[in-house]
Amino acid sequence: MEKNNSKVILVGAGPGDEELITLKGINAIKSAEVIIYDDLVGENIIKNNASKDAELIYVGKRKGKHSHKQEEINQIIVNKAKENKLVVRLKGGDSFVFGRGGEEVLAIKKEGIAYEIIPGITSSISVPEIFDIPVTHRKVATSFTVVTGHEAEDKSEGEKQVKLEDLNAQTIVILMGISNLENHVKKLLRNPRRNENTPIAILMDGTRDNQRMVKGTLGTIVEIAQNSDVRAPGIIVVGDVVNILDI
Ligand SMILES: O=C(O)CCc1c2[nH]c(c1CC(=O)O)Cc1[nH]c(c(CC(=O)O)c1CCC(=O)O)Cc1[nH]c(c(CC(=O)O)c1CCC(=O)O)Cc1[nH]c(c(CCC(=O)O)c1CC(=O)O)C2
Numbered sequence: 001m002e003k004n005n006s007k008v009i010l011v012g013a014g015p016g017d018e019e020l021i022t023l024k025g026i027n028a029i030k031s032a033e034v035i036i037y038d039d040l041v042g043e044n045i046i047k048n049n050a051s052k053d054a055e056l057i058y059v060g061k062r063k064g065k066h067s068h069k070q071e072e073i074n075q076i077i078v079n080k081a082k083e084n085k086l087v088v089r090l091k092g093g094d095s096f097v098f099g100r101g102g103e104e105v106l107a108i109k110k111e112g113i114a115y116e117i118i119p120g121i122t123s124s125i126s127v128p129e130i131f132d133i134p135v136t137h138r139k140v141a142t143s144f145t146v147v148t149g150h151e152a153e154d155k156s157e158g159e160k161q162v163k164l165e166d167l168n169a170q171t172i173v174i175l176m177g178i179s180n181l182e183n184h185v186k187k188l189l190r191n192p193r194r195n196e197n198t199p200i201a202i203l204m205d206g207t208r209d210n211q212r213m214v215k216g217t218l219g220t221i222v223e224i225a226q227n228s229d230v231r232a233p234g235i236i237v238v239g240d241v242v243n244i245l246d247i
């Protein structure tokens, strides 16, 4: 009777730097027979750790360029596991922070396939951090919220959950928001807690060699971004923490 090796391990690859993935995640990649990976996974992570015999399957997404629909990704994961293989599903940051990892776990559980989840360092906290921006800070910010800058296109107006103007956290972190920056700024300014002088930063390619930050205020950032070749992937951080460590 052939041993049942069918198993899926969801691994969070962290923000990009090869040294910012967990040891447990690296060990899973080294043992993997199949690696199904995303676009925002640091390129060296697979190159330096995957077995030369491992099958590599790219299922990445960039704005407007989705190589596969989520349902297709779910099916690829299940089909490969059913070939009696150890499958690693490798995603940027942490799989459960806007990574659709929950949907993939549901698809795996429905098929009764063994799985394991290895957390990753999410960019929503670590990328501000490497630019000296703490998402909380004593007497300045006692709450932070992480929201998507783009809602799923198949949502009705009523299902849209993110109302930036209603957010009262002292620190707001927006993922997938670069292309909607101007609209986000307009909505943020509708909240009396914020004004034209509220600090905002855009953090691009964090922990990678070409990482870059542009800073301004809600009154100046749109023009600054237009003159600074701001492009995705990037994180938008809003609140007084943006400048709190600038002494
Ligand atoms: O539903 C969609 O994915 C289409 C709408 C859309 C989204 N982001 C978007 C777009 C435009 C586009 O990608 O063309 C816009 C989008 N999608 C993406 C990016 C990253 C980038 O291009 O810089 C961006 C940001 C572009 C920008 O900054 O303007 C890529 C993306 N979306 C997503 C993921 C994670 C994943 O799929 O595993 C990933 C990364 C996958 C990879 O690294 O290969 C998933 C996603 N897309 C989205 C959401 C929010 C859904 C919700 O809660 O309403 C979520 C998170 C979730 O579903 O939990 C919505």
Ligand SMILES: C[S@@+](CC[C@H](N)C(=O)[O-])C[C@H]1O[C@@H](n2cnc3c(N)ncnc32)[C@H](O)[C@@H]1O
Pocket: 015, 016, 040, 091, 092, 093, 094, 095, 096, 097, 098, 099, 121, 122, 123, 124, 127, 174, 175, 176, 177, 203, 204, 205, 206, 207, 208, 232, 233, 234, 235, 236
């Ligand atoms: C769909 S979300 C995935 C988030 C990921 N699961 C995490 O926990 O970091 C993709 C968004 O994460 C942000 N992002 C991911 N890695 C990044 C990095 N190294 N630098 C800047 N932004 C990053 C960008 O906002 C990008 O549009």
